[in-house]
Amino acid sequence: MKLQDYVEYDGLGLAALIWTREVTLKEVAVAALEAIDAVNPTLNVVIERYPERAETLESSDLGVGPLKGKGYHFLG
DSSP states (O other): OOOHTTTTHHHHHHHHHTTSSOOOHHOOOHHHHHHHHHHHHHHHOOOOOHHHHTTTGGGGGSSSSSOSSOOOOOOO
8 A cells, every 4th residue: 555545544444445455454554654754754743663563464463343354344
């Protein structure tokens, strides 16, 4: 997922993309880190980042919920 695509969605939109397997959880996490890198020099609000976690992130690491990407029917 490219940063330009990431910024077009809110949290539920990103969750829907994960749920429909258009993107992976890892792709969204990496794009989120890119977004932080792009705006944090101006905002100065993020004090810690964990890029190594994004690189190894799998859907199985999460509990049940809309961002897991499967088995959770939140889309009506």
